[in-house]
Amino acid sequence: MKSIAPTTLSPYQSLAQDGPAAIIVRELSKAFNGRMVLDRISCAVPKGQFVVLLGPSGCGKSTLFRCLTRLVEPDTGTVVINGTEVTALKPSALKALRRQVGFVFQQFNLVKRFSAVDNVLAARLAATPLWRVLLRRFAAADRQLALACLDSVGLMDQAYQRAERLSGGQQQRVAIARAFAQQAELILADEPISSLDPESSENVLQILQRAAREQGFSVLCSLHQVDLAARYADRIIALRQGRLFFDGPASAFTPDLREELYRAARP
Ligand SMILES: Nc1ncnc2c1ncn2[C@@H]1O[C@H](COP(=O)(O)OP(=O)(O)OP(=O)(O)O)[C@@H](O)[C@H]1O
Missing domain, CATH: 3.40.50.300 (P-loop containing nucleotide triphosphate hydrolases)
Known part of the structure; x- marks a missing residue:
């Protein structure tokens, strides 16, 4: 080309x-x-x-x-x-x-008190009924998808760690996993x-x-x-x-x- x-x-x-x-x-x-x-x-x-x-x-x-x-x-x-x-x-x-569209920002934009996997699940909010969101009871398929996305950025072992305890690089990888979980192209x-x-x-x-x-x-x-x-x-x-x-x-x-x-x- x-x-x-x-x-x-x-x-x-x-x-x-x-x-x-x-x-x-x-x-x-x-x-x-x-x-x-x-x-x-x-x-x-x-x-x-x-x-x-x-x-x-x-x-x-x-x-x-x-x-x-x-x-x-x-x-x-x-x-x-x-x-x-x-x-x-x-x-x-x-x-x-x-x-x-999956957005990834300089400032990560994670909920610091939430675990890595719950932050990734935030990508599924739009596709999840409100009661499930309020009770944080996401569908098993969504949870599996979130874990797979964390795995693809090398963070499976940190899935249940609070975001605020992760390094900057790890937080950014959680943000990328969240974009993956959105299944945006x-x-x-x-x-x-x-x-x-x-x-x-x-x-x-x-x-x-x-x-x-x-x-x-x-x-x-x-x-x-x-x-x-x-x-x-x-x-x-x-x-x-x-x-x-x-x-x-x-x-x-x-x-x-x-x-x-x-x-x-x-x-
Ligand atoms: N909302 C706004 N109101 C007025 N001026 C703005 C606004 N947003 C950006 N600008 C101006 O537009 C120009 C381009 O800004 P922009 O943030 O797009 O540049 P950039 O290439 O992303 O810069 P950097 O690499 O430093 O982040 C700058 O002069 C900035 O001050």
């Missing part, structure tokens, strides 16, 4: 050779207080790939993430997730779509390793990479660590000053492009 040079952006052509897309973003723009933060972004995440979103601080990565599921409303442009035009959805349909991970030590960071990226390569998830993950992105990503999308700078296979993101991406951001 041909990579897309920063000056000749044409993500759709490249995707046409790449199979179906989990996310297609077309001409998406967002301004805050009259200042353009995302400027006509067009990019895509092919199904079953681990795609990393890179770019200097303030380039618009989090805003793009939020626009994908309209946690922030884009001003113009469209987002299509697994064939559904998100930007055209009414509120109830939008809620349903968000339930089909798409995982959006916004800076999932920013508060982790190097070993835990690699561990989390290995799990996300495996989720895409072996378990059929499509993963979009924003990172600050360009070296890790180059090592783990199938594909890289890079933003600079609110514009699309690169969208192509990780192997085509050359040292020169890395240098250029971050050059403008340095004093």
Whole structure:
């Protein structure tokens, strides 16, 4: 597949050779207080790939993430997730779509007093009758699924440990297991390793990479660590000053492009 040079952006052509897309973003723009933060972004995440979103601080990565599921409303442009035009959805349909996306955040967002397995079971809330939730009596199949998801992130032995007693890396793995338990096809991970030590960071990226390569998830993950992105990503999308700078296979993101991406951001 041909990579897309920063000056000749044409993500759709490249995707046409790449199979179906989990996310297609077309001409998406967002301004805050009259200042353009995302400027006509067009990019895509092919199904079953681990795609990393890179770019200097303030380039618009989090805003793009939020626009994908309209946690922030884009001003113009469209987002299509697994064939559904998100930007055209009414509120109830939008809620349903968000339930089909596994979110992984920098801050883990776990209930600290709950065990790891109960945190993973939270992913099943939408599919569980209220009385079962109130009594914390989840169906046996859900409990088995939650344990299997913890097993897949290497945390079976910590299943009944309270979240607050787990290390940061383990907590993030519980959050990923929760996304797996949602049985969503798409995982959006916004800076999932920013508060982790190097070993835990690699561990989390290995799990996300495996989720895409072996378990059929499509993963979009924003990172600050360009070296890790180059090592783990199938594909890289890079933003600079609110514009699309690169969208192509990780192997085509050359040292020169890395240098250029971050050059403008340095004093
Ligand atoms: N709700 C908001 N209101 C006003 N400005 C905002 C808002 N959210 C983000 N911005 C601005 O938009 C720009 C892009 O922010 P964003 O958080 O998307 O960048 P980022 O690439 O994720 O940065 P970082 O890597 O530091 O997290 C920044 O200048 C930020 O101050």
